[in-house]
Amino acid sequence: MIEIDIIKPLYTADGIIDLKVNKQINKGDFLTLFGKSGSGKTTLLRILAGLETPKSGKIVVDKEIWFDSSKKINLSPQKRNVGFVFQDYALFPNMSVRKNLEFALKNKNEIKKVDEILEIMEIENLSNMKPEFLSGGQKQRVALARTLMTNPKMLLLDEPLSALDTTMRLKLQDELSLIHQKFNITSILVSHDISEVFKLSNRVFKINLGEIQQDGTPNEVFSNQNISGKFKIIGEVLSIKKSDILYIVEVLTNNEIVKVTAVEDEIKELKIGDKLLLSSKAFNPILMKI
Numbered sequence: 001m002i003e004i005d006i007i008k009p010l011y012t013a014d015g016i017i018d019l020k021v022n023k024q025i026n027k028g029d030f031l032t033l034f035g036k037s038g039s040g041k042t043t044l045l046r047i048l049a050g051l052e053t054p055k056s057g058k059i060v061v062d063k064e065i066w067f068d069s070s071k072k073i074n075l076s077p078q079k080r081n082v083g084f085v086f087q088d089y090a091l092f093p094n095m096s097v098r099k100n101l102e103f104a105l106k107n108k109n110e111i112k113k114v115d116e117i118l119e120i121m122e123i124e125n126l127s128n129m130k131p132e133f134l135s136g137g138q139k140q141r142v143a144l145a146r147t148l149m150t151n152p153k154m155l156l157l158d159e160p161l162s163a164l165d166t167t168m169r170l171k172l173q174d175e176l177s178l179i180h181q182k183f184n185i186t187s188i189l190v191s192h193d194i195s196e197v198f199k200l201s202n203r204v205f206k207i208n209l210g211e212i213q214q215d216g217t218p219n220e221v222f223s224n225q226n227i228s229g230k231f232k233i234i235g236e237v238l239s240i241k242k243s244d245i246l247y248i249v250e251v252l253t254n255n256e257i258v259k260v261t262a263v264e265d266e267i268k269e270l271k272i273g274d275k276l277l278l279s280s281k282a283f284n285p286i287l288m289k290i
């Protein structure tokens with residue numbers, strides 16, 4: 001269990017706002033922080049990692065006090081043992097993949113763990129390569145593998161997949177999900193990608209201007225309560241074309257492209273790249289084993 005009750009002033013272009021979090025996160029949760037740019041998501045991850053200090057409050061992880069302003073306790077990042085993965089892979093460029101993993105080992109007697117993790121992450125074939133020769137997806141897989149070397153109590157993922165192309169992103173989402181199931185590490189992800197949120201997390205904090213405005217499952221947070229559609233999927237607008245009096249909207253859903261007709265009112269506020277909810281009321285899907 002992670003108990004967070006902190007306040008930290010954020011210096012934004014529009015003035016000072018308080019990042020205020022008073023929440024508990026269950027062990028094994030996969031939580032996503034979702035919200036506009038500048039709302040405080042990365043700062044919250046950095047506070048948990050011990051890289052930023054709140055003005056006041058408390059952070060308790062599995063009954064261990066990581067931070068308590070009243071008792072002047074502030075555990076160093078090394079003592080917190082969290083795994084942090086960023087968008088840029090932060091691998092040591094002069095070391096091979098294997099050396100990058102070995103370097104992260106705290107207990108050098110656990111050297112066989114390197115091979116275990118290389119195998120789990122399916123990167124044994126890359127073990128002697130230097131990062132500069134790896135693709136973005138491969139580098140991020142190595143960065144994740146390196147993070148797992150220290151048996152972290154918590155995995156902090158700051159938009160780790162946002163620099164990757166769609167195919168690689170979907171593949172690494174599957175891997176993240178598998179890692180989470182296998183190691184049951186409490187994970188906190190920052191993501192702007194709603195389909196990623198649905199795929200990976202069981203809980204979402206929707207943050208705005210430093211405050212958590214919504215807390216629930218992805219369905220609770222994102223499904224528009226006014227729509228009573230029987231069938232709902234999240235998609236992304238790829239194109240909007242006019243056809244007579246209607247519009248044809250191409251929507252990407254789970255790597256499939258679907259064409260949907262829409263009226264002017266529906267497309268008024270839509271632009272390419274927008275996330276949307278595709279729903280249908282009188283639609284009875286047919287299930288077929290393949």
Ligand SMILES: Nc1ncnc2c1ncn2[C@@H]1O[C@H](COP(=O)(O)OP(=O)(O)OP(=O)(O)O)[C@@H](O)[C@H]1O
Pocket residue numbers: 009010011012013035036037038039040041042043044052
């Ligand atoms: N150490 C700090 N102290 C005070 N304010 C900070 C600090 N670090 C960042 N800020 C400010 O706090 C605001 C929130 O930054 P943060 O990076 O947490 O936002 P974010 O929600 O992660 O945004 P994005 O989605 O763009 O990454 C920004 O306006 C930033 O300038």
